[in-house]
Each structure stands twice: as structure tokens, then as C-alpha cells.
Amino acid sequence: METIRNKKLLAAANGQRCVNCGVKDDTVVAAHYQGIRAYLLGKGKGTKPHDLCVADLCTACHRKFDNYEISTMSTKYLRQIDQSEQFLYCIMQTLIRRHEAGILDVK
Numbered sequence: 001m002e003t004i005r006n007k008k009l010l011a012a013a014n015g016q017r018c019v020n021c022g023v024k025d026d027t028v029v030a031a032h033y034q035g036i037r038a039y040l041l042g043k044g045k046g047t048k049p050h051d052l053c054v055a056d057l058c059t060a061c062h063r064k065f066d067n068y069e070i071s072t073m074s075t076k077y078l079r080q081i082d083q084s085e086q087f088l089y090c091i092m093q094t095l096i097r098r099h100e101a102g103i104l105d106v107k
Contacts, residue, residue: 003042004050012103018058019093020065020086027059033091034066035084055090056097 013030017023033041033053041049057065064070071082098104 003047004052006051008103009051009098010054012098012101013054013056013094016056016097018061019056019090019097020061020070021058023058023060025058028056029059029062030054030094031057031062031065033087035087036080037084052095053091055087055094057090 010030013028015024016028018028030051031054032048032051033043033055038049038053041053043049061070065083065087068079068083070086071079073079073082095104099106
């Protein structure tokens with residue numbers, strides 16, 4: 001499967017609120033999924049997952065996801081699962097946002 005790339009999907013993060021914490025500042029970007037299934041969604045060595053697998057995150061939340069600091073579960077394995085699930089939820093919120101804005105059309 002070819003990796004999906006779409007600049008319009010990524011640029012739509014500009015001016016949005018962070019889907020994780022709700023902050024609206026100039027740091028919100030379309031952050032690519034970094035969870036336990038990232039390699040099943042287009043990630044590879046030097047390659048990010050599909051552009052459909054992004055969440056509108058502020059710099060602080062993006063850093064926390066990248067550094068596995070979001071979850072407070074007791075073990076590393078549980079933290080990885082919990083964080084991956086939280087990131088996927090943020091992606092779903094972002095996809096709904098893109099659809100409501102008319103950027104992502106579902107036929």
C-alpha cells in the first residue's frame with residue numbers, strides 16, 4: 001500500500017485547538033501517530049505514517065506523546081498501550097474535525 005501524503009490535511013492544523021489539551025496557540029501542528037501500530041500505518045525508517053494518521057497537537061502535547069509522557073500507567077508496556085490508545089483517539093477527533101470543515105470528504 002502506498003503511503004498517503006496530503007499537504008491540505010496537514011495544513012488544516014493551523015489555527016486549530018489542540019485535540020488533547022484544548023489550548024489554541026500558534027504551536028498546533030498535525031502530529032503523526034507514534035503508537036505501537038505505527039509500522040502498520042505507513043511508518044518506516046525515515047518515513048512517517050500516512051497523513052491520515054495525524055492529530056492536531058500543541059507543542060507541549062506533541063512532545064509528551066513523542067517522549068511517552070502522556071500515560072501514568074504502572075508498567076512500560078501498559079504505558080505504551082495506553083498512550084497509543086490516547087493518540088488514536090486524538091486522531092479520530094482530528095479526522096472528525098477535518099470532515100466537519102469539508103477538508104476530508106466521505107462519499
